[in-house]
Amino acid sequence: MIEIKSINKSFEDKVVLNNIGCTFESGKTNLIIGRSGSGKTVLMNSMVGLIQPDSGEILYDGRNLLNLSKTEMIILRRQMGMLFQGSALFDSMTVLENVMFPLDMFSDESYKERKRRAQFCLDRVNLSDAGDKLPDELSGGMQKRAAIARAIAMQPKYLFCDEPNSGLDPKTSLVIDKLIYEITKENNMTTIVNTHDMNSVMGIGENIVFLYHGSLEWQGNKDEIMTSDNQRLNDFIFASDFSKRLREANE
C-alpha cells in the first residue's frame, strides 16, 4: 500500500500539486485520472522519487520515501517497476536484453536462469517471438508490452504505468489494460496507472483518484464514478457527446 499525505509541488510560481492526499491499495489497479496538464505525471514522478516534492509524505507500507537514505532508496527502487509514457526501452539492446537487464544488474542467478525468467516475462505479454528484435522494429503496442515485461522482470511490489494507452488504438488499449490488471492480481502488486482513457477507467478502475488542476477532486471506484454528482468529474468523464448520450440513455 502506498499512502500520500499532503504533497505540494510548484515549478517556480506555478502550483502543480496542491495538498494531495490519497491511498493506493495493494492487489488493486489504482488509477490517477485527470485532464492533460492536471499533474498526473508530476504526481507519479514524485511517488517514484524522480521529482522532489516541496512538502508532504509518501509512505510505502509505512516508510516515507522522502526520508530514505541513498541505499534504502536503491533497495526500495528494486521493488518498483515503471512503464514510462514513451516506453523508454534501451534502444541499443534487443527486446530480450532489455527484459534481462534488471536481472543482469541485480540477480546472481546463472545466465540460463535469467534468460528463462526474461523469456517467461516476454511470453506473459505475448511477445514470445520478439526477443531478438530491436525496440525500433516493434509497433507502439508491442513496445508497451515489452516495457511491461521489463518492469515485471524483477517481480516488483509496486508497478507504475504512465499513460500505458497513449497512442494506441482502442483494441490494443484493452489488451494492455487487461495485461496490467491480470499481472497485478497474479503478483498482488500495488499498481498505479495514469490515464485519461475512459475505457480503462471503466475496465480496470478499482480505485480511482481524480485530479483537477493539481488538486485531488474525487476518489472512488468505477461503480461510484458513474453515479457521482461531482460536477467537475462529470464534465471530465462525459466530455464526449457519445458518453453523454450513454448516460442519458441510462437514466
Added chain:
Amino acid sequence: MVILNWLTAFGKYIMMLKRVFRRPDKMRMFLKRYYTEIYQLGIDSIGIVLVISLFIGAVICIQFKMNIQSSWMPAWVPGYASREIMLLEFSSSIMCLILSGKVGSNIASELGTMRVTQQIDALEIMGVNSANYLILPKITALITIIPILVTFSVAAGIVGAYSIVYIGHIGTIRDLTIGMQYSFHQWFFWMGVIKAMFFAFLITSIASYYGYNVKGGSVEVGKASTNAVVTSSILILVSDTFLTQLLS
C-alpha cells in the same frame, strides 16, 4: 553572472563525477559496456586518426622542404621537425581536438537522447546508478585506448613524411631518416601519451556532463553536443599550455 554560471556548472560537473566514480553495481555489466565503448570510441576512431596523421605528417615535411628550407639549414631538418611536431603536439593535442569533435558529439548526443526518451529515468527507477553505469565505461575506455591512438598517429605521420619524400621526390630518404633519428628523447613520446590521456578524460567527462544533463527535446540534444565540443576544445587548448610547461 557568467562567472556564477560557470561555477555552478563546475559544481554540478564535480557532483556528477562523484556519482560516476563508484564501484560498479555488477562488474560483469561494467566490463561488457567497457568493451563496447573501447570499440565505439577507440577502434572506430583509428581510421580518422590514421588518415589525418598521414596527411599532416606529409604536409609538415613538404612545408619544411619547400618553404622553410634555406641554405643555412641542414638537410635533416624536415625529418627532425616532422617527428618532433607529431610527437610533441599533433598526436596528442591536435588529435584530441579532432577526437573531441567525433567522440564528444557522439557521447553527448547518445546520453542526451537517452535522457529525453527517459531511458536514464528507467535506469534510475530500477535502482541503477545511471551515471556510473553509463559514463564510467566511456571515460575509462577512452583513457585506456588513447595511448594506442597516439602511437598510431605518430606512426602514420612518419609514414606520411616518408611517402611524400618518396612520391613527391622532395629530398632523399636518407636525409629524412637521419632527421627522424636525430637527438631522439623517449620522454617526448611519453609526454604526448600523458597529455592525451588527460585530454581523453576531459573529452569524455565533459561530453557526458552535457549529454547527461539535457533537459527538453531534440533541440537541446543538438545544443548539448555543440556545447560539449566547444567546451572540451577550449579546455584542451588551455590545459595543453599548462601541461606542456609542467611536463617539459
